[in-house]
Amino acid sequence: MAKVIIIGGGWSGCAAAVTAKKAGADVTILEKTDLLLGLGNVGGIMRNNGRFTAAEEIKALGAAELIEITDRAARHTNVDFPGHRHATLYDVVRIEPLVRRKLREMGIKIEFEVRAIDVQMKDLAIRSLLTADERWIEGDVYIETTGSTGPMGNCLRYGNGCSMCILRCPTFGPRISISQRAGVEDLLGQRGDDSYGAMSGSCKLSKDSLSEEYKERLNEEGVVVVAIPPEDVDLRKLSFKVCQQYALPEFAENIVLLDTGCAKLMTSYYPLEKLRRIPGFEFARYDDPYSGGRANSIRYLSMAPRNNGMKVDKVANLLCAGEKAGLFVGHTEAIGTGSLAGHNSIRLLLGMPLLELPRAIALGDIIAYTNEMMVDDEGIKKRYTFSGGTYFTRMQKQGLYTTDVAAIKKNIERIGLTDIFRTRLI
């Protein structure tokens, strides 16, 4: 049986597991922590702007499982906040067990607290993976979805130090770039000032630490916008953020809170002393990252060069997805690229041509566009997401953005890819 090993159980790893399983593989996820979803445990924003289109495309392509879970775990739907429309905010507290259960129901094996640290190569293919507890794990095809966040040495050199984020490197050990171990040099993202990496763009406050009024408004409306005292407005903060879709002046001039179970604060970090001077925030404290008053995790220091079928260049049996596969931001982007990588793992094994999604759909276009853009100096400073920034503008211009579900289904049907991820290949 075809054995697919997925390194990293974040959104893209889970999505890859789902489609690889549906294509007929024996799938194992190696996850270094005790939780699936990685940063998905602290994110929660779906379906804002172009992500709506992409989510429906993923469903129409035949990988509806994870999108349906995020819809089902929604605390709020159809939320508007500055620069963003029709967002779904899933409950970060409930989402992980739901995904874990679904994957297990599908027969996907998950090995928690297993950290892959090295590879053994044979010719140009990975023969087996070494884990930190000195086991060799063999597979036919490998999918790297280790992301690009941390570890803490990077967060220190390129950021403000370890912020004690959900990845919990000190406890479970840091991410290792498997593609680099296989001999492929990592690509690095840059910020506006040419330095490397970018900082995660939001943190979470404990909702119980906010005033009754804000708590109620969050529970009812899902969003609260509070003006920042003029002396504390710092527009520079926007330039080093990962999430360029949230790098609008509104986010520097206001505190934007979203309800994802916690109160998601749409800024990389905010000094606690300053925050508590704002009425309603007198008791504020961070839930994630714990040191959100000072820092956040650094990302994009470890991307693998890949083709549009998600195969990593120069390694015969390695694919990648999510942030590992480019300057993508967001769960939808991770699920989309992961779904393609999982499906293509079986095609790669069978020697079939890899599926490349046509540019007539948003998912196909962003995968190809990001690859084109990342080759030059300007492109490497941008981020690519359906939800804003340059890519959402492009999406609108190309006529790829719509919230008409029937039209999206029809579009996928027109290119002949309806339920392609449902096809059993082996």
Place this chain on the structure above:
Amino acid sequence: MQQVLNCIDAGTEYCPCFLAETGECLMCSQLQGKTFCDCRNWNGVCIYQEYVSNRSQMKEHRKTLPCRILKRDIVSDSVIILKIQVNKTLARELSQPGAYVFLRNTKDPDYFDAPMSIMSVDEREGTIEVAIQIKGAKTRALDELNTTDVSLRGPYWNGVLGLKYIKMLQKQKALIITRGVGQAPAVAVAKKLIHAGNHVEVILDQGRAGVNFAERYFRELGCEIQLKPVLNLKTLTLTDEINEYIRQSVLENGIKLVYSSGTDKIHQGICSVLQAMAPDVFFACSNGASFCCGEGICGSCQTRMSDGTRIKTCKTQLNPVEIYGRR
């Protein structure tokens, strides 16, 4: 490089050390002069973080302390046992398998520092015991100590390779094979294993020490003791009896770990027997390298692994099969 290598000092109060300042940290890619993390051998602490928060300097290094010899036992022509008063903190830090210190006659210069395994520790009294085989210039100088003072530098910990297998083993059976002065570090190993509920069998060969000076320590711990010659002195290989004994122990008696304490020849012999027969049985051994500085600086302890990579064994923890297997 496929092995999992760890620095014994990583995360201790002596980390980051000199090697961080010279760009040769055994663990951290950032402290090897690279600019990105490649933290393959994570040990629970970000050494780069420790270094930066210590104003980009190493931590204070180990000091040489004047210590008092409480008791001196001449157990054979070539072996003496010293009981030394240290402070309780140091005694506690030395109370683990693989711990050692450097000793020298206080009147001698630094390069007389001789590495000595800790045989036993009394944490309450703050005392340690070491067994010294008088062999060369450094140990002779210690033998000639006619004062009660001795200079001691420590604590150091890498006297045993495969430490994690020893620490991991619980409620199983272990076999310790020792020869000569190698009995000394084996006492601490036996203690650790016994405390974790393991049944421990010890084979003692007096070797060149001329006496099984550690026998009473093993007995006190409750080990099962056998006296057998381990090494065939003509061929410098394991005796047939020992080979057969290991085979039986593993295949019939369910031994899960073998700890070898003696010369490299014994390590190699046991390692190859185990590899051929039961590669899943854990192998640990005393660290046979020549220690000089203990800090990864001088290079005297450098050893090649089976793939040719060089490692500094005074600090590197690894599966000893990488050194003694497949040679």
